Amino acid sequence: MSKFSDRLRLLKDEKGVTLKEISEKLDITVPNLSYYMKGREPNYDILIKIADYFNVTTDWLIGHTDEKNTVQGSIISEIEKQLNLNDEKKLSDKARELFLKHQYSLYDTMVDIYSFFLSTDISYIKDYNYFMNMFCSVLNSYIKELNKGMSNLSKDSILNLMKKEELVADVLQTVILFSSYSYAEYLTHHKELPESDKTTVQEIVNFTFNNFKEKNPDKNTFETFLKMSLIQED
Numbered sequence: 001m002s003k004f005s006d007r008l009r010l011l012k013d014e015k016g017v018t019l020k021e022i023s024e025k026l027d028i029t030v031p032n033l034s035y036y037m038k039g040r041e042p043n044y045d046i047l048i049k050i051a052d053y054f055n056v057t058t059d060w061l062i063g064h065t066d067e068k069n070t071v072q073g074s075i076i077s078e079i080e081k082q083l084n085l086n087d088e089k090k091l092s093d094k095a096r097e098l099f100l101k102h103q104y105s106l107y108d109t110m111v112d113i114y115s116f117f118l119s120t121d122i123s124y125i126k127d128y129n130y131f132m133n134m135f136c137s138v139l140n141s142y143i144k145e146l147n148k149g150m151s152n153l154s155k156d157s158i159l160n161l162m163k164k165e166e167l168v169a170d171v172l173q174t175v176i177l178f179s180s181y182s183y184a185e186y187l188t189h190h191k192e193l194p195e196s197d198k199t200t201v202q203e204i205v206n207f208t209f210n211n212f213k214e215k216n217p218d219k220n221t222f223e224t225f226l227k228m229s230l231i232q233e234d
Contacts, residue, residue, distance in 0.1 A: 002063075003063025004041060004042070004063065005037050005039050007060065007063070008061070011056065015054065022053070025053060026049045026050065057070060057073075066097045072100055072103055072104065072107075076091075135179070138171045145164055181208060181209045185209060
């Protein structure tokens with residue numbers, strides 16, 4: 001089976017569409033699409049249609065590169081430039097393919113976050129910015145600690161890494177829960193929530209939120225966790 005057919009099948013599954021839906025969008029017959037899935041190569045015009053529909057490059061579709069789109073290519077080039085890498089040190093083969101796969105997932109996540117900000121008035125969500133900043137700081141700390149652990153392998157450094165990772169996990173869980181409860185509280189006042197549901201939902205949210213705050217009485221607790229989890233120079 002050709003690289004093209006493998007990648008066409010992958011894109012179809014990722015997008016969750018049927019051959020009939022692709023056929024209707026691209027004006028390509030279902031039998032022809034089936035042939036492409038089984039190994040037949042399309043002509044250039046069809047190749048461009050399919051690439052545009054799935055937002056990938058034609059080079060990726062036919063297996064000439066592992067970078068799905070031009071955005072991915074420009075991002076990885078900028079990263080390599082900032083790290084001042086020569087060709088020998090750049091990611092290649094499976095490592096590069098894995099990085100690009102996760103980069104694509106991160107791109108989808110950024111799109112979702114952007115959509116969230118477009119549709120939500122976050123000014124009503126209590127302490128949203130505080131906890132989002134903490135969330136990003138803790139994740140950044142986690143990555144730095146992992147990198148440091150790889151460059152200093154010893155029994156003590158590995159045990160220290162485990163302790164800090166447990167602490168990071170606790171902080172992240174707290175931050176995510178608080179953000180979720182705050183957002184749920186905001187939604188109970190949303191104009192699209194039926195009036196018949198507002199009281200019931202508000203009571204449930206209040207009970208859950210208050211229970212959470214009893215276990216986590218003030219921000220100082222979170223700040224202490226964060227300071228403890230930040231990467232300290234040895």
